[in-house]
Structure formats: C-alpha cells, structure tokens
Amino acid sequence: MSYQDEYKRKLVSADEAVKVIKSGDWVDYGQFAGQVVDLDAALARRKDELRDVKIRAVTRAAGVPRAVQEDPGQEHFIYNNWHFGGVDRKLHDQGLCYYIPILFREVPTYYREHMDVDVCMLAVTPMDEHGYFNFGLNNAATMAAIEKAKVVIVEVNRNMPRCLGGSQESVHISRVDYIVESSNWSVPELPPPKICECDEKIAGLIVEQIEDGSCIQLGIGGMPNVVGKLIAQSDLKELGIHTEMMVDAMMEMYLAGKVTGRYKNIDKYKMVYTFAMGSRKLYDFLHNNPAAASYPVDYTNSPQVIAQNDRVVSINNAVEIDLYGQVCAESAGSRQISGTGGQVDYVEGAFLSRGGKSFICISSTFQDKNGQLHSRIVPTLSPGAIVTTSRSTVMYVVTEYGMVNLKGKSTWERAEALISIAHPRFREQLIKEAERLKIWTRTNKLVS
Numbered sequence: 001m002s003y004q005d006e007y008k009r010k011l012v013s014a015d016e017a018v019k020v021i022k023s024g025d026w027v028d029y030g031q032f033a034g035q036v037v038d039l040d041a042a043l044a045r046r047k048d049e050l051r052d053v054k055i056r057a058v059t060r061a062a063g064v065p066r067a068v069q070e071d072p073g074q075e076h077f078i079y080n081n082w083h084f085g086g087v088d089r090k091l092h093d094q095g096l097c098y099y100i101p102i103l104f105r106e107v108p109t110y111y112r113e114h115m116d117v118d119v120c121m122l123a124v125t126p127m128d129e130h131g132y133f134n135f136g137l138n139n140a141a142t143m144a145a146i147e148k149a150k151v152v153i154v155e156v157n158r159n160m161p162r163c164l165g166g167s168q169e170s171v172h173i174s175r176v177d178y179i180v181e182s183s184n185w186s187v188p189e190l191p192p193p194k195i196c197e198c199d200e201k202i203a204g205l206i207v208e209q210i211e212d213g214s215c216i217q218l219g220i221g222g223m224p225n226v227v228g229k230l231i232a233q234s235d236l237k238e239l240g241i242h243t244e245m246m247v248d249a250m251m252e253m254y255l256a257g258k259v260t261g262r263y264k265n266i267d268k269y270k271m272v273y274t275f276a277m278g279s280r281k282l283y284d285f286l287h288n289n290p291a292a293a294s295y296p297v298d299y300t301n302s303p304q305v306i307a308q309n310d311r312v313v314s315i316n317n318a319v320e321i322d323l324y325g326q327v328c329a330e331s332a333g334s335r336q337i338s339g340t341g342g343q344v345d346y347v348e349g350a351f352l353s354r355g356g357k358s359f360i361c362i363s364s365t366f367q368d369k370n371g372q373l374h375s376r377i378v379p380t381l382s383p384g385a386i387v388t389t390s391r392s393t394v395m396y397v398v399t400e401y402g403m404v405n406l407k408g409k410s411t412w413e414r415a416e417a418l419i420s421i422a423h424p425r426f427r428e429q430l431i432k433e434a435e436r437l438k439i440w441t442r443t444n445k446l447v448s
C-alpha cells in the first residue's frame with residue numbers, strides 16, 4: 001500500500017477520531033504552539049458522554065481549551081500542565097488547571113517510564129513524500145509521548161512550519177492511528193515581550209560578560225530577549241546557539257551575522273533547540289531552514305550535552321531570590337505562575353562547560369497591582385514560594401544595580417553580595433534581617 005493510500009485509510013473527521021477516548025483516559029494535547037484545536041473542540045462536544053478524562057498539555061498559547069471552557073465543574077475533564085503560560089496561570093487561579101512538577105530534561109523519561117498516555121493528539125505539518133509528519137515547532141518530549149500512547153491522532157495544519165532535526169522531529173504514518181485535517185488555524189504567536197528600563201540595564205551588564213565564540217542559551221520571558229537584541233547590535237562574533245527555546249531574539253542575532261556556530265564542539269554550525277515560540281516571522285525563518293536543528297529535550301537540556309560546548313552562557317529570569325541564594329522562578333508565594341522548565345538544566349550545564357557562566361536575572365523590585373514596590377531580593381522566600389534553582393546551584397545573579405557570583409560564597413558573603421545589588425531603598429532593612437538570620441558578621445560591609 002502506498003503512503004497516500006494509507007493516508008486515505010486513516011483520514012477521519014475530528015468528531016470521528018475522538019470517539020476512541022474513554023472515561024478515565026489520559027489524553028495528551030500536544031506541546032506549546034503545537035496543541036490540537038479542532039480535536040479539542042470535538043472532545044468538548046463529547047463532554048456529556050465522558051467522565052474524568054485527564055488532559056495533559058504544556059504552555060497553552062492558543063486560548064483556553066474548549067474542553068476546559070465547557071466543563072467548569074470538572075466533572076468530565078481535568079486539565080494538567082507542566083509549564084504555565086498566561087492562559088494556564090489564569091486557569092490555575094480559578095482552580096481549573098493543575099501543575100505537573102518537572103525537570104524539563106527528564107520529561108521524555110517520565111513519559112517512557114512513569115506516565116500513562118492513552119491517546120496522544122498533536123498538531124503536525126502535512127505528510128511528506130516519505131510518509132513523515134513533521135512536529136513543527138515542538139520536538140521536546142513529543143516522540144516519547146507517541147511511543148507511550150495506545151492511540152496516536154495527528155491534526156494536520158498547513159500553517160505549521162516544517163522544522164528540520166536533529167532527531168525525533170517527525171513521526172512516520174505507520175505509527176499514526178488516525179489523521180485529521182484541521183481548519184488550518186493560525187499557529188499561536190507570542191506577543192513581543194514587555195521590556196522595562198531595568199531589563200536593558202541588566203542585559204547591558206550581561207553582554208559585557210560574553211566573549212566571541214560563546215554558546216548562548218536564552219530563557220523564557222522579557223529579560224533574556226533583551227539580551228538577545230543587545231547581542232544582535234553588539235560587536236560580538238562567531239557565537240553559537242544551543243538552547244531549549246528558540247525565540248525571535250535568536251533569529252535577530254543570526255540575521256545580524258552574530259551566530260555562526262563555528263566554535264561549537266557539537267552540532268557545529270547548527271542552532272540547536274527543542275521548541276520554538278515567537279512571531280510568525282520566526283516560524284517562517286525556521287521553515288525548512290538547515291541553519292537550525294530541533295532535538296528532543298533530553299538532548300538539548302542534558303547538562304552533560306550542554307557542557308560539551310565551551311563558554312556556554314545561560315541567561316534566565318527569576319521572580320524572587322532570598323539572601324541564601326535560593327531562586328524562585330516559578331511562583332509568587334504559592335501561586336504557580338510558570339514552571340521549573342529548563343532553568344536548572346542550563347544552570348548546571350553552564351557550570352560544567354569550560355569557561356561557562358550562568359546568569360539569573362532579576363529586576364531589583366516588583367510593583368504589585370496596588371502600585372506598591374517590593375524588593376525581589378528577600379530575607380527568606382515568601383511563604384509557599386517554590387525553589388527553582390537551589391542555592392548550591394546558582395552562579396551569577398544580576399539586577400540593574402550589578403552582578404555577583406555566589407559560587408563558593410558562605411551565607412554571610414552571599415547576604416552581603418545580594419544586598420549590594422538590591423534596590424537601595426530596601427538595603428538597610430535587608431541588613432537587619434540578615435543579622436536576625438545570623439548571616440551577617442562584623443566584617444560585613446554596610447552596603448549603601
């Protein structure tokens with residue numbers, strides 16, 4: 001049978017495909033910008049026939065899933081997510097989304113060895129002449145989820161860019177049970193990140209630390225994107241990219257001629273990533289582009305793999321840091337706002353890389369919804385806050401007031417270093433708290 005015949009045999013409507021889902025099933029919705037839309041709507045239409053279907057997704061960018069919208073009482077569907085974006089955190093605030101704690105590099109192993117997948121649904125590109133559906137922007141743990149699934153349903157979308165790998169960037173039709181041709185919805189884009197003056201100051205401090213030939217990882221959020229933009233405008237040359245998330249700023253660095261990958265020790269000349277989210281311009285740039293290669297996340301985020309490149313520079317954002325150096329990058333108190341993602345993977349990988357550096361960026365203050373200013377450098381983390389990067393793992397911390405390296409520093413040295421880059425308005429209070437916590441010695445300098 002030809003691949004075209006097999007395609008016709010497996011082609012069904014979305015309503016037909018979701019009939020395979022049973023009460024109590026675990027159903028994967030796809031990852032990041034590759035989550036199903038038409039299959040979600042079809043599943044929502046089956047609401048009254050089903051109970052306790054557990055949906056799993058990651059970083060919803062395409063609006064609230066229909067299945068969740070249609071079932072606010074959660075009698076039929078329970079929505080779980082291993083990295084929150086804006087949609088997910090708002091659902092979580094309403095009690096309609098549950099976080100799955102992860103180290104991103106481990107997720108393929110969770111699928112293969114620790115999790116159940118009854119039905120794996122995912123958005124893909126149209127089939128090629130060899131019978132392959134490309135995963136588009138989303139490699140990550142897609143193949144591991146497919147391997148584990150009892151049933152695989154692909155939702156074909158002509159607007160999904162075809163992103164070259166690496167490895168495990170596509171699935172063969174022989175492994176697919178049902179094919180659904182979608183309404184060719186627009187692939188979700190990220191709005192341009194919000195950028196403040198302090199982001200620019202922090203980015204400036206970091207760019208001074210980057211050498212020609214460094215290998216760059218930029219994290220999620222506003223700040224790392226500013227760093228990328230500044231690199232694009234800098235005199236830096238011959239940079240490499242080995243990252244988790246491919247973002248617009250990396251495309252800008254590449255188009256500005258800053259990225260060649262010449263000094264990488266692995267995947268030379270390739271920009272390596274595991275998923276991409278950004279503008280349509282980024283998606284068009286990645287389409288069939290041999291300059292970039294997507295790999296599964298247990299490769300991109302393995303500290304041992306990351307460390308094979310020299311001078312790795314890892315740049316990630318945080319929400320709060322305490323005087324011991326514990327970094328919270330994923331919650332505001334107990335309110336889950338994001339996730340651990342790959343932060344720990346890259347902080348560890350950069351440390352192991354020859355000449356590597358990891359930077360945790362944090363604006364010194366945060367203004368709450370009532371306009372009140374709070375220090376993000378705090379004596380101890382807010383009650384309920386999650387430690388994302390541990391105090392023993394963290395290396396450089398950067399605010400708009402400077403940069404400190406916490407590696408090898410004792411508790412009183414850390415307190416002094418971190419207070420020196422806190423907002424001046426909060427420093428005196430932080431010193432008093434450090435004294436109370438017994439992490440302040442008579443030799444500590446009073447930081448003004």
Ligand SMILES: CC(=O)SCCNC(=O)CCNC(=O)[C@H](O)C(C)(C)COP(=O)(O)OP(=O)(O)OC[C@H]1O[C@@H](n2cnc3c(N)ncnc32)[C@H](O)[C@@H]1OP(=O)(O)O
Pocket residue numbers: 086089217218219220221222223243244245316317318319320329330332337338339340341342343344346366376
């Ligand atoms: C991707 C890679 O390559 S590897 C690893 C990167 N991954 C990580 O570092 C994982 C964790 N980090 C993250 O997810 C992000 O970097 C973040 C959340 C720390 C920052 O991302 P940004 O998009 O810049 O965050 P932003 O400033 O928009 O804040 C996000 C939300 O948190 C809230 N928030 C942020 N700080 C605080 C705070 N101190 N107190 C209360 N709420 C806060 C904001 O109000 C916003 O919520 P809202 O959407 O309901 O208004």
Ligand SMILES: CCCC(=O)O
Pocket residue numbers: 082083104220244339340341342343
């Ligand atoms: C899980 C993906 C996003 C991140 O690492 O922040």
